[in-house]
Amino acid sequence: VRYAETDAQGVVYHANYLVYMEVARTAFTRARGLPYQQLEAQGVNLVVVEAKLRYKAPAAYDDPLLVRVRVRELRGKVVRFAYCIEHAESRRLLVTGETTHVCVGRDFRPREIPPEVRAAFGPESQGPAAGACDS
Amino acid sequence: VRYAETDAQGVVYHANYLVYMEVARTAFTRARGLPYQQLEAQGVNLVVVEAKLRYKAPAAYDDPLLVRVRVRELRGKVVRFAYCIEHAESRRLLVTGETTHVCVGRDFRPREIPPEVRAAFGPESQGPAAGACDS
């Protein structure tokens, strides 16, 4: 947690968790062999259409955070990611969230998620049916 | 829309709508006679426990935005606000959202929303049962 990300209550400003979630999502897609630049080169853009956050406990300045991300749903033009943000040491659960994305092409029209992207996000990443944040 | 709020796609970064929603919420509570400082002086803090956003269309740099906010639910220790963010001129609907807050006291424990706060947020602000963003 950076100082810039805290607010006058001494904790992370609530909008910043969406930023952490994006940082994790980027790392996730890169780890799956799909860096942002490559997606873009394929004319694929995953536009955020929905976001949900549940705030369980606050994070403070300098807290080390662990953001876990998984693909929760993958069908047609839509991919949904689920997130668990924990204190990296105490493993206390701080925030859970979800973002839903529609795949759009260069013309910004919705299009099917390409097979190689689908494969990269593939089933093994979806984990068990169980909740995203129990491990 | 400030330049700082845009991202490399040339549109408002998605986390910033939570900031706009908060700015509108602050103006709303002040207009109801409950500036933040007064709430705090009463030992009342409305902590965000949940947020939801649906992105319909993007906003660009320098776009004038109109954020409409209303109390959608008010019971016990919980208040829920609903938001419609529109382009202030074209009135195009850009984002809808909801934030849920729990009232906590100085000890950070949940407590009933005080009657005067309840009265200020009162029923007339809840609007019809209809959707938040049609009118």
Place this chain on the structure above:
Amino acid sequence: VRYAETDAQGVVYHANYLVYMEVARTAFTRARGLPYQQLEAQGVNLVVVEAKLRYKAPAAYDDPLLVRVRVRELRGKVVRFAYCIEHAESRRLLVTGETTHVCVGRDFRPREIPPEVRAAFGPESQGPAAGACDS
């Protein structure tokens, strides 16, 4: 001052004054008849090459701020703005600053500031030689 702009010390995070300065600069150029879009349509972009800030006193959440901006220097390819950020009510001086911009064309190469831009920023806006923040 928005809540999102404060930090754990309860005051505006120091980087945000650069945002306020830009918001004022945008309003200033628009008031001079040169909205950003028009500059861009003319193939003119004023790229920040230098920024300086002096922090005199902190601003807190919900403080109304007044940002005064003037053209301090205007020559060739360079324009320099000076800023005074005050508490809008107490008129206490909080921050002074300066940003220096180089005019670049569509090819991102430095170019002379066009005459009409120069005229709009014109001499009368440069004020007396005296300090930017006394008055």
Place this chain on the structure above:
Amino acid sequence: VRYAETDAQGVVYHANYLVYMEVARTAFTRARGLPYQQLEAQGVNLVVVEAKLRYKAPAAYDDPLLVRVRVRELRGKVVRFAYCIEHAESRRLLVTGETTHVCVGRDFRPREIPPEVRAAFGPESQGPAAGACDS
């Protein structure tokens, strides 16, 4: 570089370099055995009173950045840090900067920098008289 940190020109918004500089400063003081929490426990706070930035070249989304920081001046109540922000791979110099801090106590009054803080920041960290950014 996070997506949230870019602006509509596709590059890092200029205010965000102050955030990067702070992140580096925090890491630096921690590496010197003086984590923020310990400074605070000693009743020491290093308040920013001045900041300067020179923008040489822009950084884009996902660029890996290297921020080098050193103590440039250390006397009485004042410490000044100098920064070089480079592209971590190409080593291209992007931004240079400086921040000046006054040491204040719990009463927010300026005070001498305590000997142990002075020792930690010590002379060896000040480097040669040469420019901050030539390596």
